[in-house]
Amino acid sequence: MDYYGKKIGSLIEELSALPGIGIKTAQRLAFYIVNMPKERAEALAFAITDAKNNVHYCKECFTLTDRELCPICSSEKRNHRQIMVVENVRDLAAYEKTGEYNGVYHVLHGAISPMLGIGPEDIKLKELMKRLQSDTDEVIIATNSGLEGETTAMYISRLIKPTGIKVTRIASGIPVGGDLENTDEVTLKRALDARTEI
Amino acid sequence: MDYYGKKIGSLIEELSALPGIGIKTAQRLAFYIVNMPKERAEALAFAITDAKNNVHYCKECFTLTDRELCPICSSEKRNHRQIMVVENVRDLAAYEKTGEYNGVYHVLHGAISPMLGIGPEDIKLKELMKRLQSDTDEVIIATNSGLEGETTAMYISRLIKPTGIKVTRIASGIPVGGDLENTDEVTLKRALDARTEI
Numbered sequence: 584m585d586y587y588g589k590k591i592g593s594l595i596e597e598l599s600a601l602p603g604i605g606i607k608t609a610q611r612l613a614f615y616i617v618n619m620p621k622e623r624a625e626a627l628a629f630a631i632t633d634a635k636n637n638v639h640y641c642k643e644c645f646t647l648t649d650r651e652l653c654p655i656c657s658s659e660k661r662n663h664r665q666i667m668v669v670e671n672v673r674d675l676a677a678y679e680k681t682g683e684y685n686g687v688y689h690v691l692h693g694a695i696s697p698m699l700g701i702g703p704e705d706i707k708l709k710e711l712m713k714r715l716q717s718d719t720d721e722v723i724i725a726t727n728s729g730l731e732g733e734t735t736a737m738y739i740s741r742l743i744k745p746t747g748i749k750v751t752r753i754a755s756g757i758p759v760g761g762d763l764e765n766t767d768e769v770t771l772k773r774a775l776d777a778r779t780e781i
Numbered sequence: 782m783d784y785y786g787k788k789i790g791s792l793i794e795e796l797s798a799l800p801g802i803g804i805k806t807a808q809r810l811a812f813y814i815v816n817m818p819k820e821r822a823e824a825l826a827f828a829i830t831d832a833k834n835n836v837h838y839c840k841e842c843f844t845l846t847d848r849e850l851c852p853i854c855s856s857e858k859r860n861h862r863q864i865m866v867v868e869n870v871r872d873l874a875a876y877e878k879t880g881e882y883n884g885v886y887h888v889l890h891g892a893i894s895p896m897l898g899i900g901p902e903d904i905k906l907k908e909l910m911k912r913l914q915s916d917t918d919e920v921i922i923a924t925n926s927g928l929e930g931e932t933t934a935m936y937i938s939r940l941i942k943p944t945g946i947k948v949t950r951i952a953s954g955i956p957v958g959g960d961l962e963n964t965d966e967v968t969l970k971r972a973l974d975a976r977t978e979i
Contacts, residue, residue, distance in 0.1 A: 635822035
């Protein structure tokens with residue numbers, strides 16, 4: 584890439600190190616950035632260092648935030664007796680977008696995976712157990728429905744049960760709008776097992 | 782997005798303003814960035830402002846570079862009597878990657894498009910005409926093979942012909958490895974018209 588000179592070359596290099604950004608996309612972005620108005624390029628660079636320097640885990644739920652307690656944990660409108668356990672911040676964002684959940688969260692930052700060598704001590708599980716108070720009504724396990732998510736759900740459930748706190752798991756089944764024909768067998772079986780009377 | 786706090790929100794906003802970066806990709810990148818080592822995030826931010834502040838058009842061929850003359854225009858190993866005209870810097874990069882071209886380039890930064898209201902005066906055409914010297918051997922027009930690229934090629938060809946300088950157009954036809962079955966009709970027709978004896 585020495586036909587551009589070093590500065591574009593190193594911008595392309597930095598960009599292509601980001602996940603999901605290949606060399607072609609990095610090139611396209613780099614050319615776009617050098618053609619941006621100066622203020623916009625500076626705003627982008629500032630947002631990067633500003634977020635990096637000031638964003639950390641919420642000390643309660645471990646989501647990413649720039650305060651000590653995230654807006655959800657510090658909100659009096661949320662039900663702090665109901666804790667939804669998710670694998671990562673994107674899953675939290677997905678549930679927040681529904682606008683249907685009014686409890687708080689706990690972000691594990693991963694899932695138990697013997698295959699990848701990720702054990703219970705590698706995710707924020709100790710921290711979850713520490714949060715559980717005598718006034719916690721329910722822990723909703725919303726890990727993904729794949730093998731690792733299920734393993735994690737089972738593990739957490741066994742850990743919490745002895746405390747007497749109610750533990751639930753979000754339902755798996757046919758996605759709304761999905762057709763049976765294109766649904767995999769495991770999902771079909773689960774949907775059958777989880778059938779409810781109507 | 783106020784459940785993250787403002788700093789992540791504005792990073793996501795800045796990233797999603799980049800071309801081809803949707804809100805989900807921006808989110809994924811933002812989370813990745815805040816989890817990066819501090820030096821790496823700073824290197825990314827620096828590469829952005831450094832490229833923006835120091836990269837401009839080569840005064841000869843109008844590619845992007847951080848010098849007055851780009852490495853290609855200032856190289857004595859290149860044939861400066863052969864000029865390949867391309868629409869943009871990505872196209873230049875594509876030809877450089879082949880390693881098969883030893884002339885210099887001219888970047889138009891666009892193509893003539895009556896539909897989009899882009900006329901000959903909106904691309905670096907005046908600048909191309911100014912570059913043509915009595916010792917220029919050949920101008921190779923390598924604009925894209927779509928309607929706009931062809932219109933531009935035709936226009937440039939008519940402009941240069943009176944000077945007596947040789948003007949050529951890169952060939953269009955079936956891509957190597959492509960099968961006829963999946964090739965569009967226009968390409969098939971062109972490939973037929975441009976057939977050569979073997």
